Amino acid sequence: GENVEQHPSTLSVQEGDSAVIKCTYSDSASNYFPWYKQELGKRPQLIIDIRSNVGEKKDQRIAVTLNKTAKHFSLHITETQPEDSAVYFCAASIGPGANNLFFGTGTRLTVIP
Amino acid sequence: GAVVSQHPSWVICKSGTSVKIECRSLDFQATTMFWYRQFPKQSLMLMATSNEGSKATYEQGVEKDKFLINHASLTLSTLTVTSAHPEDSSFYICSARNPVASKEYFGPGTRLTVL
Numbered sequence: 001g002e003n004v005e006q007h008p009s010t011l012s013v014q015e016g017d018s019a020v021i022k023c024t025y026s027d028s029a030s031n032y033f034p035w036y037k038q039e040l041g042k043r044p045q046l047i048i049d050i051r052s053n054v055g056e057k058k059d060q061r062i063a064v065t066l067n068k069t070a071k072h073f074s075l076h077i078t079e080t081q082p083e084d085s086a087v088y089f090c091a092a093s094i095g096p097g098a099n100n101l102f103f104g105t106g107t108r109l110t111v112i113p
Numbered sequence: 114g115a116v117v118s119q120h121p122s123w124v125i126c127k128s129g130t131s132v133k134i135e136c137r138s139l140d141f142q143a144t145t146m147f148w149y150r151q152f153p154k155q156s157l158m159l160m161a162t163s164n165e166g167s168k169a170t171y172e173q174g175v176e177k178d179k180f181l182i183n184h185a186s187l188t189l190s191t192l193t194v195t196s197a198h199p200e201d202s203s204f205y206i207c208s209a210r211n212p213v214a215s216k217e218y219f220g221p222g223t224r225l226t227v228l
Contacts, residue, residue, distance in 0.1 A: 032218065043206060043219040044157070046115075079127045081153060089156060100147055 002027040005093050006104025013080050023090035024032050024072040030092040033066060033073045034101070038087045047088075048075070053077045080111045116119035116140050117209045119220030126197055134192045134223045136207030143209035146155055146219070148180075151204045163190045196226040 003026040013019045027031075031052035036044035050057045050064045050073065057064050061080075066073040073092075077084055087108050091101040116139040123195050126132050144165045144195055149157040160172045169182035181193040190209075194201055206222040 032215070036219075040223075041224075042206075043117075043215055043221045046216060046218065048215065102160055103157045103159075108154075 002102040004102045004104045010108045012110045021075045025092040036089045058076045115218040117220040123224040125226045131195045136190045142212045145210040146190040147208045149206045191218040201228045
């Protein structure tokens, strides 16, 4: 099955700096890679996703890059703000369809004001 | 839209009782829903995949007779924790796959505490 690894497990940045979280996956058939943000005690919120037919996607301060050859994808947050502090999970799946997501272990991001 | 609700948001029960958790997709039809369990400061652990009108598919190590899943309609899946014990205490989160958008959206979670 798919194995998703995520690094780092914790990340602290100064407000205004950029944050980068990296994930690798093992199954070359995976073609859908979402990122979720989870605040303490709340649901994971989909913040951005990318499919394997593109290499990069950007939405305001958030961007995701995908390297299919190397089987890794990254989340980039620029101009970080304190409200960006949360746990971020990457995931991979062979989608669309009924296939489940395989989640990374999460990264706890702390933005220091 | 992509709103998924979950009820109850928290429940406290005595050991040996059963607890039912509901997951609803409010503004789309979800042929597939997923049930996760999350321990503090850990990732989401998939328990089972729930398909409308058919039996759920359980992940290895998850007891299907203990965690009963029913997906009777395109907008509702239920998870029943039978004969709950303190070790079943956890945060249970459902998600629903929006087939049109091909994206997965999560419910707010249910915090179960078994005394």
